[in-house]
Amino acid sequence: MRQKVLALYLANSALDSVVVGWSLWDGTGETRRMAGDEDAPPYPTGLHALRDGWRLIQVSPLLPHAKGEEFDLAYLKYEFLFEQIVETGA
Incomplete structure (x- = not known):
């Protein structure tokens, strides 16, 4: 069993708002890409990730x-962390 972690940065604090940035870390070794290797995020919203079986493990606090x-844009404020546990052949 290996873990995949997906960070989705949303337009606002609602889980069904659009993804404006993302990162993926794949503990299975299946994929080696990071955010920016593809033009489009893996899901249009955080809710789509939930529907695809990702488990929501953390939501950024609203501060x-x-x-x-x-209007400071120094960071992406609405970060949602998801995980999947994947069975591998190893």
């Missing part, structure tokens, strides 16, 4: 920006 920093 307000400090006054004057409401």
Whole structure:
């Protein structure tokens, strides 16, 4: 058994909002790509990942920006971490 971890960065805090960034780490060794190797994310929303069997394991806390920093784009605020446990032949 091996773990795959998928980080989806969504447009807002709703799980059905669109994916604006993503990363995938594959503990099975099946794929070696990271975000940016493909133009499109693996799912259009976080809800699609749930429907495909990914388990949601973490949601970023909703923290307000400090006054004057409401439009700071230094990081992607709405991160959702998913995992799949995959059986391998090894």
